[in-house]
Amino acid sequence: MTERDIRGASLSDLRRMKESGELRPSIKAESAPDLPDDFWDDAEVINHSKPKEAISMRVDADILEFFKAQGKGHLTRMNAVLRSYVDAQRSKASRKA
Known part of the structure; x- marks a missing residue:
């Protein structure tokens, strides 16, 4: 798809694509x-x-579905x-410094 070829698609359409x-x-x-697990x-x-x-951020469909399945507040x-x-990354970096 190019910027000029923008169209709507359902989740099933996106998976198929x-x-x-x-x-x-x-x-x-x-x-x-x-x-670790x-x-x-x-x-x-x-x-x-x-x-x-x-x-605006693109995430894998299964990731979004996982968070949405937990109910309201998935973006939070x-x-x-x-x-x-x-x-955690900041803490790790400060320990190295």
């Missing part, structure tokens, strides 16, 4: 690090009362997971 190779990522992202077992959603910025939970990752 992905499976047939019509959709490809626009960038080559690094693969996520392997985490129990990594998120004790995770808690912590509400950080910081101002948020509206963005996704932000909390990202916050947890950022905090």
Whole structure:
């Protein structure tokens, strides 16, 4: 698809297009690090009362479905997971310094 070829598509249409190779990522992202199976077992959603910025972000369909399946507040939970990752990376970097 090009910027001029924008059209609506259902989730099933997108899955079909992905499976047939019509959709490809626009960038080559690094693969996520392997985490132990129990990594998120004790995770808690912590509400950080910081101002948020509206963005547009593409995520894998199964990731979005997972968060939506947990009910209302899926975007807040996704932000909390990202916050947890950022905090952990900052903590790791400060220990090295």
